Amino acid sequence: MGDKIVLIGLPGSGKSTLGKQLSLNLHYPFYDLDELIVDHIGCSIAQFFNEKDELQFRILESTMLNKTLLLDGPLVLSTGGGAPCFYDNIELINTYSTSIYIDVPDKVLVKRLMNNAGGERPMFYKLPESAVKNKILTLKQAREEFYNQAKIKLSGADISTELIVSALGKFKS
């Protein structure tokens, strides 16, 4: 089965950025669930949300998550913000991997998501700061029960790859 590490957390928490760095550090292959979905559908997630609906996205997301977790060998997988919160996805993640909740303060998330000028995050596109803040708080309230099921939780504004590597070492010892 191999050593699998899955990063979960709210949009903007740094799952993709940290996941890439972690995979280089550990010499594990890297997968980003959002990128796998984009490759599969052949358009952006924003377009898919517009043309289909969220339900179709969540079904596809769960299918791609399953497939990736069943790959042979070690890997680092960065998920989309909603991935652990639908169907039995969090149970699946915890069955096949060491899950890590990247828990970043709301204020920092809002600041990062305000730089969403390219519209790569459809949920936050063109929203004023107050609406981004409300959205983050609403998502956090609804999703924390899933994120908190992660095997490791790291909280703070400056979560680094080194911190993740150290937490993994402690968890496994």
Ligand SMILES: Nc1ncnc2c1ncn2[C@@H]1O[C@H](COP(=O)(O)OP(=O)(O)OP(=O)(O)O)[C@@H](O)[C@H]1O
């Ligand atoms: N440790 C960090 N310090 C400062 N900025 C960061 C850090 N990690 C990520 N960022 C910045 O925050 C933004 C969001 O990062 P990233 O895309 O990795 O988040 P994500 O959790 O994958 O989001 P999503 O759920 O939308 O895929 C990016 O602009 C990235 O450059």
Ligand SMILES: O=C(O)C1=C[C@@H](O)[C@@H](O)[C@H](O)C1
């Ligand atoms: O938090 C979410 O629900 C999402 C986050 C993104 O990573 C994408 O997976 C998609 O835009 C949905």
Ligand SMILES: [Mg+2]
């Ligand atoms: Mg990401």
